[in-house]
Structures are given as C-alpha cells and as structure tokens.
Amino acid sequence: MESSPLPVRPSSSLSGPPQPVLTSETKNWWWNVAILLLVIGGVYGVFYFRPFRLSGGTSHTNVGTPLPIVELESVEPDQRPVSREDLQGQVVLLCFWGPWSEMSRRALPRVVEVAAPYQKRPDFRLLTIACPQQPGDNREQLRQQVRAALREWNVSAPVYVDRQGNTLVSFRAMAGLERVPCVYLVDRQGIIQAVWPGYRDGVEKEIQELLEEYLPEAKIR
Numbered sequence: 001m002e003s004s005p006l007p008v009r010p011s012s013s014l015s016g017p018p019q020p021v022l023t024s025e026t027k028n029w030w031w032n033v034a035i036l037l038l039v040i041g042g043v044y045g046v047f048y049f050r051p052f053r054l055s056g057g058t059s060h061t062n063v064g065t066p067l068p069i070v071e072l073e074s075v076e077p078d079q080r081p082v083s084r085e086d087l088q089g090q091v092v093l094l095c096f097w098g099p100w101s102e103m104s105r106r107a108l109p110r111v112v113e114v115a116a117p118y119q120k121r122p123d124f125r126l127l128t129i130a131c132p133q134q135p136g137d138n139r140e141q142l143r144q145q146v147r148a149a150l151r152e153w154n155v156s157a158p159v160y161v162d163r164q165g166n167t168l169v170s171f172r173a174m175a176g177l178e179r180v181p182c183v184y185l186v187d188r189q190g191i192i193q194a195v196w197p198g199y200r201d202g203v204e205k206e207i208q209e210l211l212e213e214y215l216p217e218a219k220i221r
Contacts, residue, residue: 057185057194057206067092067190068170072129072160075143081163082127084190090125091118091214092186093207096177099142099149100133107181107199112157114204118215123188128159131168131180185210 057063070084095111097104108128118124130146132139139161146159162168171177171184178197185194185207194210196203 057183057196057203058210060195060197062174062184062192062195065174065192067184067186067192068174069166070127071163071166072127073163075130075146075159075161079158082160087125087186088190089188090123091188091211092125092127092184093211094184094186095126095128095181096131096171096183097128097181098131098133099145101180103199104181105149105153107183107203108157109153109155110204111181111183111207112155114208114211118211121215124215126157128157129167130159130161135165135168183207185214187214 067084067087070082070087072082073079074081093111093115095108097108112126112128115124115126119126130142132142142161146161150156150159168177181199183194183196183203184192187193193214194206196206
C-alpha cells in the first residue's frame with residue numbers, strides 16, 4: 001500500500017509572525033533622524049570642544065613661542081617701568097601702535113574697549129606700546145605725540161615706550177612686528193597664543209573670543 005505524502009505546512013506558519021515591511025517613507029524618516037542627530041552632534045562638538053576658532057591670530061608662526069624681552073617705561077613719569085618678570089602669571093595683551101599711524105587710530109580704541117572688562121583683574125594686563133616712526137626718533141617727542149593722539153582719539157589707557165630699544169628689537173627678530181598696529185596675546189605661562197599683524201575689521205571680535213577663553217567670567221574677582 002502506497003503511503004500518502006506528508007502534508008506540507010504553509011511557509012507562513014514556519015517563519016513566525018509576519019515581519020513589518022519597511023516602506024520607502026519609513027526608510028527616509030530614519031535617514032532624516034540620523035542626519036539630524038549627526039548635525040546636532042557636530043554643532044555641539046564645535047561649541048563645546050571648539051576645534052575651529054574664529055580667530056586667525058592663532059595660526060601665526062609665532063604662536064607657541066615664549067614672550068621675548070620686555071623692558072618698558074610709562075609715558076607718564078609717575079608710573080613704574082614694566083619688565084617681562086612683572087607679567088608672570090598674567091594673561092597679557094600687548095598692542096604695538098604709533099601715534100603717527102592711521103591704522104593705529106582705528107585699532108587702538110577698539111583694542112582698549114575689548115580689554116576694558118578685564119582691566120580690574122589681577123591676572124590680566126593690557127600694555128599699549130607706542131612705537132616711533134623711525135628708530136632714531138626722540139623719545140620725549142614720541143611722548144608728546146602719544147599724549148596728543150590719546151586726546152584726539154579720546155582714548156584712556158596706560159601707554160608705554162621701549163625703555164632702551166631692546167623690546168622692539170626682540171619682537172622684530174620674530175615675524176609679526178613688521179608693521180603697526182600689531183597685537184599679541186600671551187598666556188599665564190608667558191607663551192604667545194595669538195598674533196594679529198596690522199589691522200583689519202573684525203580683529204577685535206577675535207581678540208574678545210580668546211580673552212573670554214583665557215579669562216572666564218567665573219574667575220573675575
């Protein structure tokens with residue numbers, strides 16, 4: 001007697017419950033969510049870790065080098081001189097400028113304004129350094145030019161001149177101080193962190209960004 005063939009179950013009973021079918025709309029929705037999460041993560045990374053800076057001064061060739069010789073005396077006779085040793089443990093903003101320079105007329109007031117919120121902090125120092133138009137110019141004449149420029153430009157800031165000429169020589173031995181104005185940002189360890197030779201619109205915003213980083217508001221005393 002011939003045996004009857006075993007009944008064959010429908011394939012659907014072997015594969016378990018029916019699986020959901022991903023439509024093209026569903027797939028697109030998941031892709032959109034993934035892209036949105038990547039964008040949010042990227043924006044968070046930029047603002048939190050700050051891999052990119054607004055500042056172009058941080059790419060200068062002198063960044064990472066120690067602060068050179070600083071030997072300055074105030075334009076006003078009642079102020080004490082300043083040396084590199086006096087700047088230890090401070091964030092320092094040095095602005096080299098000239099009372100004869102039209103670019104300095106634009107730059108100096110803006111640099112002083114950006115530095116103003118930090119002026120009372122013991123861990124910050126703004127040094128505006130007046131440069132002669134020619135290396136052999138009389139220092140007393142330079143002082144007179146400085147006072148006249150500050151009155152005309154309506155700027156109130158401590159101004160210094162190179163004491164014996166060593167400061168300008170040491171800075172000019174590095175790239176950067178080929179022209180004025182020129183601004184340097186130095187950290188508490190005496191290492192140059194940014195250099196802005198000359199002047200262009202927007203430099204003060206770059207300076208402000210770095211000052212906020214090196215001098216957080218929470219540490220204002």
